[in-house]
Each structure stands twice: as C-alpha cells, then as structure tokens.
Amino acid sequence: MSAPAYDNDNIFAKILRGELPAHKVYEDDDTFAFLDIMPRADGHTLVIPKRPARNILDADPALLAPVMATTQKIARAIMAAFAAPGILVQQFNEADAGQVVFHLHFHVIPRFGDQKLRPHTGQMADQAVLAENAEKIRAALGG
Ligand code: 5GP
DSSP states (O other): OOOOOOOTTSHHHHHHTTSSOOOEEEEOSSEEEEEOSSOSSTTOEEEEESSOOSSTTTSOHHHHHHHHHHHHHHHHHHHHHHTOSEEEEEOOOSGGGTOOSOSOOEEEEEEOTTOOOOOTTOOOOOHHHHHHHHHHHHHHTTO
C-alpha cells in the first residue's frame, strides 16, 4: 500500500520555512529540533530532518543518520537539563499508528520512573514555560 505524498504545507514544513514560530533548541545543516507545543513532559522536544519526508516509510535512508545523531544529542542535553534519569524516544508512522503531523519527527521526552506522561497532543503549554525550557536545553547543549 503506498502512502500519500508529502504535503509541503504541513505544520513542521511551515516551521522550517519560518512561516510559523517554534522554540528552537538546535539546528544544523540537516536537522532541526524544537519544543513540542503540547509537551507530554517539560522539555519534550521534536527532532526533524530539514529535507521532506512524511515518516520513516518514505524517508531517504540518508536522512536517518543525521536525524538519529541529533536525537542522541538532544536526548543527552535533556537528561542534563532536567536531571532526567531516563529518556523516551518515540516516533509514529501514519494515522493508524498515531501520527498527526506528516513530516518525519522523533519525540524526545524526559522520564522520571513511574511519573505519568501528559496525554499525546493534549494541552498547549504556556509560551513562557516553553521559552524557559528551550533555554535550559540550549544551555545544556553549550550555547
Ligand atoms: P505525532 O504526529 O507524532 O503523533 O504528533 C505530532 C506532535 O506535534 C504532537 O506531539 C503535537 O503536540 C506536536 N505539534 C502539533 N502542532 C504543533 C505546532 O504547531 N508546533 C509544535 N512545536 N508542535 C506541534
């Protein structure tokens, strides 16, 4: 079964083009990382490739190495920034698997034992709290 084509007007494509705001924590030639607007835990970050990909099913395999390298970098920074003993990396492919935004992304979420996560795509966080959390992660990344 073939997946629908990549939609250039998805929300993350607009963020990459600077048409929508985001709390950026990291960027390099291939990848971009920013806070999830409805975080399941403080510091919940999304890592995306700059090149178009709907999800891992259609992604050019060459995209995946830089995205995973950035995911690792962000996971380590979130651990340090929030003194998190664990990190959840999560990724959904197609609506039936829970995908809501159709530009490939990896969720990087700090975990604290059995402390419950907030719901997926639940409540929008306060912008000031997001700004503060983004700053903590940028500081842990060394800039
Ligand atoms: P998924 O496609 O992995 O199921 O979920 C998409 C994720 O993107 C959700 O966690 C949701 O909170 C987040 N999200 C949806 N719209 C926006 C947005 O406009 N900005 C940001 N930063 N995150 C968003």
